[in-house]
Amino acid sequence: MSKDNKKQDVGTTGHEWDGIEELNNPLPRWWVWIFYATIVWGIWYTIAYPAWPMLKEATSGYLGYSTRQNVADEIAAVEAQNAEILAKLETTELAAIADDAELHQFAVNGGAAIFLANCSQCHGSGAAGATGYPNLLDDDWIWGGTIEEIAYTVEHGIRNEQSPDARWTEMPAFGEILPKEEISAVVQHLLAISGQEHDATQLALGEEVYLNNCAGCHGDAGEGIREMGAPQLNDAIWLYGGDEATLTETVMNARFGVMPAWGAEWQPAAGLTGAEVKAVSSYVHQLGGGE
């Protein structure tokens, strides 16, 4: 096989470095055409699309292409696509939303986004709450866990100055009303009815203090009264904590959790529309604790 012929066939370019010669194997001419074509393309591109930086902003490009406009168009397209089902959500009764699978899915998905934007700051992104901010996943509801009650709470909020219909009750600070030993006794009573370790010697006094001062709102057995927004006390769920020190502090100073009124009527700039209240209520209601 005549491998050596090659060098004689093609010759050299005449370039030589320290005895190393460069064979003349020219590139195909269409390669250089492609190179020129990319230059032409590059020039066209800077004319057709936003490219050259000017004093205030870059040239807008002959084709008027804008990623910002693309996003706006996509949002508008999705809104147009959802207009029908959104109108349906506005007119559907709260309790009837869950009966329509497609509508319910739409409400829950939209509600999840609204929840993350407006509610997660206090209630957590997973709706598990925090100390002083209720957990929305469990089966305990201070003001009620039906979808209507949830929607009312979202619309009007709790103990705020925005809505005249806000849910509003106040617990007295018993530190100014009751002597220390009675407070200590009623805390032992609370520990007992919630199934925790307690000092049995104080229970007789504790129950008497409880029935005289607390039962009016929290119920005789500590079952809680939702109309009063008075939490259930004989269960395992505590908003601020169920240990002796925290309970003593709560009885002494009282607690007033506040929630804004989210209805657009009460918050013209940042509030939620009727459909949005329904959506976020549907989302919260289906998290696992809804009644």
Next chain:
Amino acid sequence: MSSSENPPSLYAAREPVFPRRVNGWFRNLKWVIMAVTLGIYYLTPWIRWDRGPEMPDQAILVDMAGRRFFFFWIEIWPHEFYFVAGLLIMAGLGLFLFTSALGRVWCGYACPQTVWTDLYILVERWIEGDRNARVRLWNAPWSFRKARLRLTKWIVWLLIGLATGGAWVFYFTDAPTLAVDLVQGTAHPIAYTTIAVLTATTFFFGGVAREQVCIYACPWPRIQAAMMDEDTITIGYREWRGEPRKHSDAVKAGEPMGDCVDCMACVNVCPMGIDIRDGQQMACITCGLCIDACDDIMAKLGKPRGLVDYLALKDEAAERAGQPTPALSKHIFRPRTILYTALWSAVGFALIFALFIRSDLDLTVAPERNPTFIVQSDGGIRNVYDIRLRNMSPDRRLVTFTLTPDSPLRITLEGYSGRTVEVAPDEMLHVRAYVTAASGTPPSVAERTDFRIWAEDQASKERTWEDTFFNGRGQ
């Protein structure tokens, strides 16, 4: 460093190639392979396969929108993509095997670039004539006849390109429906765009670029050199038998002539436009047409065939010395090819095995981590799980969830009153499950308790499971 007054150009124009028609064993083999590969490509989308009323009836369908791949009785879901990965590995190993055993057979016989170029050259020959006529036409000034022939050729090439691009889109949606839509102009713009792009690339690569793609654009010829050794069967010229050739200086000086009569038959039939007598070269795709051309001449001269032939470079020394050489098959079976075959078979058997043991009911369980657990008012602990249940059968199924151990953990499903769900055929059901442990039970107190979720088909009693864990208070 030396310099010259007029340095040669850095770029060279393409030398046009006019392959002459040739008959012979390898040419016939190439015709058969062309017919089979093009037949498979163009006709496969039209094969029907009954999968039941709610399923597509196309035998091979890549359903991108529905995220399914159908292959006759096999249906691949996205989470089974390892089958595709396995097939790609097999394709790679298969190429290694064939390249190390038989050199560039892929390039010469089966590569789409080769097959379509061959088809385009066939059309060119039908319309413009064989090599000599085409060279004359190329050199002739523009005339009505030249324009007519060129236009006819281009139109036929375009139609082939159109059929090629058209066949491609049929793999991705129901072929008969799309065919009607395409003709009526109601198909999706992406279908038309795809066809237009593939028509243009087929026309350009098969009609215009041809051997330039193999020489300058394709990485495969350069990679293959790493897989070949001197046992690899490849095409070569037996120069110890052919040289000195007829018109060489040596013969003119009176040396006895070799078998090569310098008829240029091997060069004229070459679709790559090279001279195989120059030895092994990157531009050679080993299509075998030069063997057919030379054998034909040798037969006419009454000399043995095989001046240009498939051979192993290892035999060169023995052949030069006139010693017997082993059969070509002895070169093929060697540790390297046996290893490739073993690897290829292993992947193949693994895929077949996986295909047989896979269940058409698939369960994925993802524990919710925000929060990891929820305290209920009775002191019980609840965990939330995201369950995805895939029914990969054509039947509607009732599936019941159970736990192991079945106590003290209990499972309920959001939106369902019981533990049984209905899954539509060929659908995935997404459901949220609550698992609870009553107050004081070991799982509610422990930090973590492992358990298993079962999904059982009510009718067939087929079961699948996933292991997961329960988060307790951790006190």
